[in-house]
Amino acid sequence: MYLRRSLCTQSAAGHRRRRQLPVKQVIKSNFSETIAEFKDSIFSSDFVAVSLQKTGGYSAPWQKLLPIDTEETAYLKAKRAAERFQVLQFSVCPFSVKASKLIANPYNFQLFPRHEVKVGMPSYSFSCQSSCLTSMAQEGFDFNACVYNGISYLSRAQESAAKVQTGSVLLNSCSFQSTSAFTVADVIFAERIKTRVKNWMNGCNNQHKTEDTLISSLRKLVGRSEIYGSRPSLTIDVCSERQVQLTSEVLKEFVNIVLVRAPAKVGVEAIQVVLTSSEEDKNLLVKEIQDLEEEQGRLVSGFREVIDLISTSQKPVVVHNSLNDFAFIHSKFLAPLPPTMYEFTSSLLTVFPHILDINHLMKEIGLFNKMNNLSSAISYLDRRFSTSTDMEVSNEAEETGRVNVHGHCVMRECYLFIKLCSILKISLEIREGGHTQLPAALQRCSNMFFSSDARYPFDDDVRIWTGKSRTVSVSNLVFLWGFRSGMSAQDLKDVLCNSHDVFSEEFDVKMVDRTCAIVVFWTPGFSKSFLRIMDSGELFSNKLKDMISEGLQAADYETYKGVCKSGLWKPDLAECLDQATNEIKELSGAKTQQQEQSLICWNNDEMINLDEL
Incomplete structure (x- = not known):
């Protein structure tokens, strides 16, 4: 059957009020019969959008992706989240664009990590965050159905180890x-x-x-x-x-x-x-x-058959947070995550050669402000740009009274992708029978898992950037902790202002969490001078001198990077930096082997993190 609806000019509230397009819900009982239909959908479409619902993302504010993170530290954070938390819903939407019409085939797979075949492998274990579970419950997620009828799976590495048994x-x-x-x-x-x-x-x-x-x-x-x-x-x-x-x-x-x-x-x-x-x-x-072998393999691999079909099709995969989402996909369905970002991308791109992140397309627009969810972003674009797109759902999905918000998130993701490409005048229509060839504009942003000017916020009030980003070397950053509880970034900046010559020029202060702040020196060399003065005990103003006597400490970016590498994932960043600083003092003779390219993009405005929607 074909269901059609225009998604033009829908506000977030209006989107909730209007009847949702149906998304086919797939559980263990109808998984086998759905696979053949899903395979046809994949190979008859030009793109595949994916969206994941997880049991958590980070355990403390500083552990999420921050504007101060380089490619290396961002990957280490994504790696930890993927190894710690679990995917319970995996939405997939094969789609094509024909004559300005979005033809979508959305599926929402419910997963649960359970071995269908007893092969003596260790049981799965994972963490959950109450806020994530509460949000899923409010959306009508059926946890009983997930546990008892969720689709199980093995990763490729686990299946290889289990096949002989x-x-x-x-x-x-x-x-x-x-x-x-x-x-x-x-x-x-x-x-x-x-x-x-x-x-x-x-x-x-x-x-x-x-x-x-x-x-x-x-x-x-x-x-x-x-x-x-x-x-x-x-x-x-x-x-x-x-x-x-x-x-x-x-x-x-x-x-x-x-x-x-x-x-x-x-x-x-x-x-x-x-x-x-x-x-x-x-x-x-x-x-x-x-x-x-084929029958046994299907039983063992479970949901991973969907991943294999997406990989075999070689279709471009559209996501809204490629680093985090594909860290989960690699960890759960391919193999354990490697230690470095380079190894991760090398391994992943052999399976998914074309990955398109909506965040990088939105960066090309550069006109967003104060949009904190997909519906708001779509409404903003529909109001600002006159282009419209109709959506047709062509798979057979039952319409139910219960709204599954996450299942529909992947459809809005498809629509936003189409809308952005339309604004950027990127043609997405592919000739019949032709091999998927990405337009040059999409090739430029393909497989970009991390961008120095696509940043995430310090707090939960997320926004899209306003074009005021500034690039700063991590060598100009200094971490401060040990200050009195309750101090704000402005309080710290007031104390630091004119306390010493190093603060006579422009600088910024931001809170990383409640225990730690970061100072951005816009004059090269001032950060090293400040750290040297802190170590030497040279006199500052009375206020800053009192704070130092009370336990104020400072460290460079290498210390923060060492925290992420060593796995010191304690709730407060100050406690982690304390431990890392003590270890560095013990190994003070060791020098950094090689200085990596380390530019980050500083932005005083918060930016949208679609992964938290």
């Missing part, structure tokens, strides 16, 4: 590289396996001869001859991947056998050599095993 795996000698050099032990092992298999096959071919039942049973017991289905098989124990490879290679000359890697037992792995009666019988067995 969950069932038979077909061994294909072509998948192994040829062994370049054989050791003496290799030759002995290979010849022993070849002789053993040859003798076993001869015994199987001579089974028609009359033989005492006891002798026949003993022969099968000693030779480890078994039955695989209805076919005779021989079990060969192996103790390393090297022996698996050798067995596969040495048995290539036996045309009527199929090699199957048996489920692993504690400390022991085995290969089953299955004897077939003909080429037809061999092909039939191979097909049976492949079908079994």
Whole structure:
């Protein structure tokens, strides 16, 4: 069915009052039947938008992405959140643009980290934040349905580790590289396996001869001859991947056998050599095993089949907070997150080659002010720009009385993306049957996980930037803590003003959290002078001198970066800086190995963080 509605000129309140377009809700009970439909939607669309609902994002104000964060510290914060919290809803909306019409196919998958197959792997554990759960409850989220009927999953790395334990795996000698050099032990092992298999096959071919039942049973017991289905098989124990490879290679000359890697037992792995009666019988067995593998793989991987379909389609993925969202996607559905941003992007882009972040498109507009949610942003654009877009929902989704706000967030995300591209005059229509080729304007902002001038706010009153950003080197930043409780940024600035020559020029003060502030020196070199004076005990004004005697401390940006690297994720940044400073003093002889490019974008105006909507 096709449902159509214009999203033009809708205020946030109006959007809530009007009947929402339906989003197909997918749980464990209808997941299998939905996958085929979802696959058609993916491959018939030009773009895919995704949006995640998580159990939390950060545990303390300073642990979210701040204007002071470089690419490295931003990734470390996203990595910690992804490893700590969980995804409970994953909304996916394949969409296309045809004649200024947005054709969308929205799905909302409910997830719960539960192993459907018992493979002895550790149980999942994750943290929850009460504010996030409260927000989900207010939106009508059914936690019982999530726990009992949420779709389970394994990451690619977990599935690879579990495959050997969950069932038979077909061994294909072509998948192994040829062994370049054989050791003496290799030759002995290979010849022993070849002789053993040859003798076993001869015994199987001579089974028609009359033989005492006891002798026949003993022969099968000693030779480890078994039955695989209805076919005779021989079990060969192996103790390393090297022996698996050798067995596969040495048995290539036996045309009527199929090699199957048996489920692993504690400390022991085995290969089953299955004897077939003909080429037809061999092909039939191979097909049976492949079908079994596919069925077992679908059961084990669960929701990750959706991730694999998105990856296989190679369609551009649209998000509103690429670094944070894809840190979760990589951690939950691909593999554990690597230690550095470079390794993360290298790994991720092999799976998702084109990632488009709406935040970077909004930066191109540069006209936003005081917009704190998607509906407000859409309404603002609709009022300011006359272009309009109709939306059609083409998948079969039931309309319910209960509004799922997050499920519809991905649709508004699609609409905002289309609207921004229309304003920027970026054509999104792709020729029928043509490979998705991003327009040059989108290629420039593709795969930008972090931008020095796309910043997030210090507090929850989020806004979009107003073009007043200034670039400052992190070497000009100084962290201050140990001041009296309740002091504001203005109080600190008043104390610092004219307390010393280093504060005679322009500088700014901002609160990072209630225990720590940051001083931005706009004159190069003044930050180092201030830190040197703090260490030397040189006299300041009476007010500042009193604060130092009461415990005021200062540190450079490297100390803050060390906090993020070492995992000192305590609620108060001051406590973390205290511990890091003590460790640095103990290792004062060590020098920084290499100075990285470290420019951040300072902005006195707060900016929108769509991830918190």
